[in-house]
Amino acid sequence: MIDENENVNRNAAVPYDEDNYTHNIRKDNERKLDRRSFLKTMAGAAGVFAISTLPWGAIAAKHLVNGDKRAYPKNKITALTDIGVGEAVEFAYPGEHDSALLVRLSEGTFKAYQNACTHLKCPVFWSKDQRELVCPCHHGLFDVHTGKPTAGPPKRPLPEIQLTVESGTVYATGVKRYET
Missing domain, CATH: 2.102.10.10 (Rieske [2Fe-2S] iron-sulphur domain)
Known part of the structure; x- marks a missing residue:
């Protein structure tokens, strides 16, 4: 016959060798992208996007300042x-x-x-x-x-x-x- 105290101790034990309670997360891979890294990545992406639109802005400004002197076909x-x-x-x-x-x-x-x-x-x-x-x-x-x-x-x-x-x-x- 199984003792009641033995059954309680078996249920209270952590089923894995780890000491945390989130068994689906491995500690060594837990924080590959933290908040600071995420914000740096987003700021960098916004900067790349802003710089990539500069040529189109320059073309538009040229047309606004000089007037639209495109040659259209007849x-x-x-x-x-x-x-x-x-x-x-x-x-x-x-x-x-x-x-x-x-x-x-x-x-x-x-x-x-x-x-x-x-x-x-x-x-x-x-x-x-x-x-x-x-x-x-x-x-x-x-x-x-x-x-x-x-x-x-x-x-x-x-x-x-x-x-x-x-x-x-x-x-x-x-x-x-x-x-x-």
Whole structure:
């Protein structure tokens, strides 16, 4: 028969040779990364991130100080005979993946804008009935004559594309710089 005192002593014994009560942690590996080392690592990572953004900041500052003097290509959009008054044509400008919209307001008046909403880059469409540029994602409306928002969450105007008409054809020649 087992003595009660012997049973209690067996249950009170530490099952491992270690003298701590957290048996899943080995003392020699317990503190490889303490608080101070962690904070040093985070400060170093933040410093590397800050330094890595300097070239982009320098490029942006150069464009702000000197003005945007990028050369844009002259791209054919459409022939005058292919777009009626009050109609719109989609085209890609300045790059092949940059969508834009040309609207013929009257016989000799054209307006073109990049058709990505300035709120969250949803596509902007021409509404012939409302005579406005419409962003259906958040009910944003833009004035077709100025590109400025008239309703909805957008706060900035649409980037305007510069146009020329030569020999019965409409060409895109540049993008106007955004001004506040």
